Amino acid sequence: EVAWTLASGDTARDIAEAQHMLDIRRHRVFKLKIGANxxxxxxxxxxxxxxxxxxxxxxxxxxxxxWDESQALRACQVLGDNGIDLIEQPISRINRAGQVRLNQRSPAPIMADESIESVEDAFSLAADGAASIFALKIAKNGGPRAVLRTAQIAEAAGIALYGGTMLEGSIGTLASAHAFLTLRQLTWGTELFGPLLLTEEIVNEPPQYRDFQLHIPHTPGLGLTLDEQRLARFARR
Incomplete structure (x- = not known):
């Protein structure tokens, strides 16, 4: 299942956008970008x-x-009490002790994102109990093999997984999806909506989104072929 990000900051606009996504059966999981206000x-x-x-x-x-730790402690309580399912990276990645305390006290699970840049980060976070969920990102975490190693650490530590995005296009999105499909668990779904933001494609078979899911092609490789003419238009010489 694929999450959609709501980031306008306008409550009525975000509600309308979410309702539209529900009506067309494209997304029923929504992530709100907050913190600047x-x-x-x-x-x-x-x-x-x-x-x-x-x-x-x-x-x-x-x-x-x-947020700082004191803000996060209060806010996470309010969010958890009001049915928010997940809180991603509420405080600084360098405040490890604060992450541990927050993970212990928050009624909603805490997901680490910026805190994980390497397999070593994942091992350290798991050992400290600093998160309940790991966000996996192929482009950020060092490629498919590093992501699989991070997932193995999470599995051993009882940490749930989420398939994050760096807003990749169709090629990167399907590469991520294929890697995520090999995992034993992806409890919190994915956020692989990057291709939906494109105004023009460079592949002949764009990823298909329907019934709240990204559908993976059952063809060789990533299931894509390049549109060479479109690709040539974007080339820089």
Whole structure:
């Protein structure tokens, strides 16, 4: 299942966008980008969206390290109490002790994203108990093999997994999807919506999204062929 990011910051606009995605059966998992506004304002925004969507959608937040630990402790309690399913990287990646305390006290699971850049980071986070979920990103974590090693560490430590995105195009998205399909668990789904943002493709068979999922082609390799004419137009000489 593929999550969709809501990042306008306008509550009514985000609700309308989410409802449209539900109506066309493209997404029913939504991640809100928050943190740049005052905490109280962000919480009001998130809670209003969750109340409007109700049980028809999963709502999650990505704080991108904006909060300090005291802000995060209070905010995570409010978010958990109001049905928010997941809180991504609420505090700085370098505040490891704070991440551990927050992971122990938050009613909603904490996902590490910026905190994981290598297999060694994953091992250290798992050993410290600093997150309940790991976000995996092929482009950031060192390629498919490193992602699989990170997933093995998570599995051994009882940590759930999420297939993140660096907003790759169709080629990178399907490469990520194929790697994620080899995992024993991907409890929190994926965020592989990058191709949906493109205004023009360079492949002949763009990834297909329907019924809330990304559908993987059953053809050799990644299941894609390049459109050589379009690719040539984008070439720099």
């Amino acid at each position: 005052p905490v109280a304002q962000d919480l009001k925004h998130v809670v209003a969206i969750k109340r409007e969507l109700g049980d028809s959608a999963s709502v999650r937040v990505d704080v991108n390290q904006y």
